[in-house]
Amino acid sequence: MTAQNRIRGLAADETARVLVEALPYVKRFDGKTIVVKLGGNAIDAEVDKALAQDVLLLRQVGVRCIVVHGGGPQIDETLTAFGIERQFKDGLRVTDAATLEAVRMTLVGKVNRDLVAKFNVEAPEDPVAVGVSGEDGGLLLARQLKPELGFVGEVEKVRASVLTRLLDEGLVPIVSTVGADAKGQPYNINADAAACAIASEVGAEKIVYLTAAPGLLADPGDQGSLISRITAAEAEALIASGAVGDGMIPKLTACIRAVIEGVPRAHILDGRIAHSLLIEVLTESGIGTMITPRKVK
Numbered sequence: 001m002t003a004q005n006r007i008r009g010l011a012a013d014e015t016a017r018v019l020v021e022a023l024p025y026v027k028r029f030d031g032k033t034i035v036v037k038l039g040g041n042a043i044d045a046e047v048d049k050a051l052a053q054d055v056l057l058l059r060q061v062g063v064r065c066i067v068v069h070g071g072g073p074q075i076d077e078t079l080t081a082f083g084i085e086r087q088f089k090d091g092l093r094v095t096d097a098a099t100l101e102a103v104r105m106t107l108v109g110k111v112n113r114d115l116v117a118k119f120n121v122e123a124p125e126d127p128v129a130v131g132v133s134g135e136d137g138g139l140l141l142a143r144q145l146k147p148e149l150g151f152v153g154e155v156e157k158v159r160a161s162v163l164t165r166l167l168d169e170g171l172v173p174i175v176s177t178v179g180a181d182a183k184g185q186p187y188n189i190n191a192d193a194a195a196c197a198i199a200s201e202v203g204a205e206k207i208v209y210l211t212a213a214p215g216l217l218a219d220p221g222d223q224g225s226l227i228s229r230i231t232a233a234e235a236e237a238l239i240a241s242g243a244v245g246d247g248m249i250p251k252l253t254a255c256i257r258a259v260i261e262g263v264p265r266a267h268i269l270d271g272r273i274a275h276s277l278l279i280e281v282l283t284e285s286g287i288g289t290m291i292t293p294r295k296v297k
């Protein structure tokens with residue numbers, strides 16, 4: 001059985017054997033940081049449990065994981081319940097004051113709390129997941145992106161020490177992406193962009209985007225058209241060609257930016273597949289799409 005298939009069917013008593021087989025890959029990441037971005041469309045009870053297990057296992061073998069989450073569909077639900085209309089421009093949510101309240105309530109107050117709880121039930125003896133909002137400890141200093149988007153922010157500065165101090169203590173930060181400016185005005189920040197800013201500032205070895213697609217597709221209508229490897233320049237050309245749509249544009253743009261800013265590899269993986277993170281990190285062939293700064297063998 002290949003290491004990939006073994007990890008897929010990971011059973012507790014098999015974990016040690018799988019890890020021995022994966023040792024060369026584990027060593028590569030010992031002491032390194034991996035940023036994992038979980039998209040709102042990939043959030044699901046079963047895969048969240050598998051993700052929690054993967055992150056906790058990687059932590060046990062010395063990998064420092066930071067989880068950044070989105071929550072687009074969950075925000076939509078809150079807006080519907082409040083009778084507030086949703087509006088998007090270029091994949092970003094137009095955020096007026098009422099929408100901002102709903103975003104903050106949903107991302108920080110619900111999605112983040114639920115994920116922290118799911119992670120900590122996987123290790124009740126040693127609950128290491130800690131929820132952090134971009135407003136906590138000044139983690140995400142934000143400024144308005146464009147006046148026409150209202151309270152949508154871009155990251156001006158990441159205060160990485162908020163996360164590295166937690167990682168140094170063996171904790172696993174779970175980040176929601178509402179930031180604030182120096183005056184305390186909160187901003188809604190796209191989670192793909194925030195994860196990229198965090199990965200470059202902490203000097204991550206990898207950024208992994210878990211989403212509800214097999215990876216980057218050459219043709220969004222053809223699930224079999226997966227692109228396994230792509231350089232930043234090729235990815236830019238693909239966006240310009242119009243073959244990338246919806247939520248994939250901010251994600252691919254964030255991947256391009258991350259690798260240009262020094263993160264060696266960015267990945268887009270199918271977050272609906274249980275243990276996709278572990279399969280990617282601990283096996284040679286990997287899954288999904290890998291974005292690199294330039295061509296690699």
Ligand SMILES: Nc1ncnc2c1ncn2[C@@H]1O[C@H](COP(=O)(O)OP(=O)(O)O)[C@@H](O)[C@H]1O
Nearest residue numbers: 039040041211212213216217220244245247248
């Ligand atoms: N070229 C493409 N390859 C893959 N997915 C694409 C592409 N173009 C558009 N998409 C769509 O983008 C979606 C990912 O965006 P989104 O759902 O916003 O992600 P997330 O919630 O993970 O941030 C995919 O599920 C797919 O429907």
Ligand SMILES: CC(=O)N[C@@H](CCC(=O)OP(=O)(O)O)C(=O)O
Nearest residue numbers: 039040070071072092093190191
């Ligand atoms: C400015 C902006 O668009 N912010 C996003 C933040 C959540 C997010 O990015 O969630 P996903 O990762 O699930 O897409 C939003 O309001 O939906």
